[in-house]
Amino acid sequence: MAAILAFLSVVAAWIVLYFDSFPALIRRWNNDDYSYCWIVVPLALYLAWQRRDMLPRILIPSLKSGYGALLAVAFFYLIGKAASVDALVFVSMWLSIVAVVLFIFGLKSMKALFFPLVVLAFFIPPPPFINRMLTFKLRLISSDLSVRIMQFIDIPVYREGNVIDLGMIKLHVVDACSGLRYVFPTILLGILMGYWFNKKPWQRFVVFAATVPTAIATNALRIAIVGYIARNISVETADNFFHEASGIIIYLLSISFLVMLSLVLNLFGSDEPVKRVQASSLYRKDRPNSTIHVTVTALFLAGIFMFNGTLLSARVIPERMSFDNFPMNIGKYTGERQYFSDEILESLGADDYFTGVYQNKITGRNILVLASYYNFQEPQRAAHNPVSCLLGGGGWGLSSSKDLPPDPEDGRPFRVRSLLLEKPGSRLLALYWFQQRGRIITNEYLNKAYLALDSIQKHRTDGALIRIELLLKDGETVQHGQQVLNSFIGNFSVILDKYIPK
Missing domain, CATH: 3.40.1000 (Protein Transport Mog1p; Chain A)
Incomplete structure (x- = not known):
């Protein structure tokens, strides 16, 4: 009963602390660029459940790591609020979950829970300016590569920045239709594919490293296809393909390539099954001291909330001319x-x-x-x-x-x-x-x-x-x-x- 009350108290404190951050997080998730974030939490929970048999037999709370994570929670939350950077607040949100996991399951459980926690971190949308600048640089690379492909197949083309001039049509490779808005979900997908389909760490790393080049290359191929359609079929067909259907088609092509890469890499690895530590039911494990530290976590989160409230109450708004x-x-x-x-x-x-x-x-x-x-x-x-x-x-x-x-x-x-x-x-x-x-x-x-x-x-x-x-x-x-x-x-x-x- 005490353990249940401690867990409920930390959940309540967590909700109170981050309550005013939820609307901002939901708004970001509702953005087309970050809509993949909606599936991250259930996906991470599924992965944790799938790896439950890897948990150690005796769950011993990790106090040093847990309290270290709590200090990081306070740092990122207060700095994020003071500096008006909601991404840091979201990072503290994730770290608070890590701290609770360390207090309940212990550091040895990270063999089972590390990967689900990494996947869970993808619920944090990248700051807009980082996403904007990253996709801007990537789309220039994609545009340049597409021009080289079209020149290779004898399609006359000229590029100026992110504008592809085919003579009969000009393609503006902007963020909304660049295909590069799929970069972050493709990275997440590459991590999952490596986990599900590959057994060797080097194989998983290769699949992960291939995600961004794949997004760039497939998007360049998409633009080259548009050039081919414009020259050999019609400008209207090319324009419709560029702005309507091609984004999803190219994303599916990226997925197909990563799946094939993952399967090919398996040819160079052994077929030995992944060894997992077997454990009896989670509910029969001893959990010494976890209840008190989870309760302390709840009090700590409540303390952060009150301290931030004190800072807000002391805020000075100087007078000025309108x-x-x-x-x-x-x-x-x-x-x-x-x-x-x-x-x-x-x-x-x-x-x-x-x-x-x-x-x-x-x-x-x-x-x-x-x-x-x-x-x-x-x-x-x-x-x-x-x-x-x-x-x-x-x-x-x-x-x-x-x-x-x-x-x-x-x-x-x-x-x-x-x-x-x-x-x-x-x-x-x-x-x-x-x-x-x-x-x-x-x-x-x-x-x-x-x-x-x-x-x-x-x-x-x-x-x-x-x-x-x-x-x-x-x-x-x-x-x-x-x-x-x-x-x-x-x-x-x-x-x-x-x-x-x-």
């Missing part, structure tokens, strides 16, 4: 304010924002400005790297990303981050920076570190993200575009300082 009266005339520029839809505002999560287009009275050049301000930042409502937003639609591809040092001669007195995005016929130059609690930062990771530090020391997490954009003219150099933006920023930043507390 963007409602932000000037529309800045130097040589006259602005027109714009407003976001409710859907975009919900995604932005800002407490106050300003966006508008400023036009130079003399040259007619337009500069787009976006300033989003947060009274306090937390996971799902924090200033973040705008790269993922800029690459999220419109067919833009990232050509360069670099820091620019202060340029007082042109009017910009601080460092900014420069992004050059391109698509056929257009180039966009964007400068951005994080302006938070008296600092101007261009590195997202450094910004998160200061966010966590100031949350503890100053009890403040307020701040803003500023983004300035300019469409470059035909033949205009990037350096000239930067000079145009620098001149605007010189006057704009002086006014902006009044609206963002230091």
Whole structure:
């Protein structure tokens, strides 16, 4: 009875601690890129049940490892909350389950439960910017490989970034139809195939290592097939195949290849069965001391919840001027304010924002400005790297990303981050920076570190993200575009300082 009460108490404490993180996790799972996460938990439970006969006869709690895992839970949870990184909160969620397993089953049980726990870790969706940047790089490789395949079979083709020009049709290999959104589920599938079909560790590693190259190669083949269809059948058929049926077909092809690879690798291994430690029924094992440590785990999780609540109650929200009266005339520029839809505002999560287009009275050049301000930042409502937003639609591809040092001669007195995005016929130059609690930062990771530090020391997490954009003219150099933006920023930043507390 005591063991049941201890287990129920830790489950209740776990739910209370992570209750406000569940909606964010569910939203991520509902995203097409992470929908595979829905099957991870039942899959991990099935694997654990399948390996139950490998548990040792006597289950001795592992105290050092268990409490070490609990300390890691507190670290990742509090840092994740303070730095507004929900991925770290999700990691702490997984570690808390590991800690309970160590207290109930012990370290020796990891021979049976290690693999299910590894699979369970896939319930954590990768941070969006990591997924976006990874798939961006992979799709460039895939596009280049597809062009080489088409050139090999004598199909005239030209590639510019992630755009494949076949003459009669142009293929924009963007995230949504790149086929590379299947990378993470393919990795998970490769791990499972190695476990189910292969017996040697080196065989399982080969199958795992083949997952990403397989996703790239099959996607390149898909694009090459589109080129062949466009040239020999019709452009309409090729376009329909590219945007509708090909993604699933290529995923099934990837699965088929990995299955064949796994089976072929078995030809080079022995047929000896996997030895497993036999054990009698789990319910007849001794569990010395596990009840008290599971209870301590429940109290520890409750303590983390209360400590985080104390930090939130001490949070300081400084007074500031609203963007409602932000000037529309800045130097040589006259602005027109714009407003976001409710859907975009919900995604932005800002407490106050300003966006508008400023036009130079003399040259007619337009500069787009976006300033989003947060009274306090937390996971799902924090200033973040705008790269993922800029690459999220419109067919833009990232050509360069670099820091620019202060340029007082042109009017910009601080460092900014420069992004050059391109698509056929257009180039966009964007400068951005994080302006938070008296600092101007261009590195997202450094910004998160200061966010966590100031949350503890100053009890403040307020701040803003500023983004300035300019469409470059035909033949205009990037350096000239930067000079145009620098001149605007010189006057704009002086006014902006009044609206963002230091």
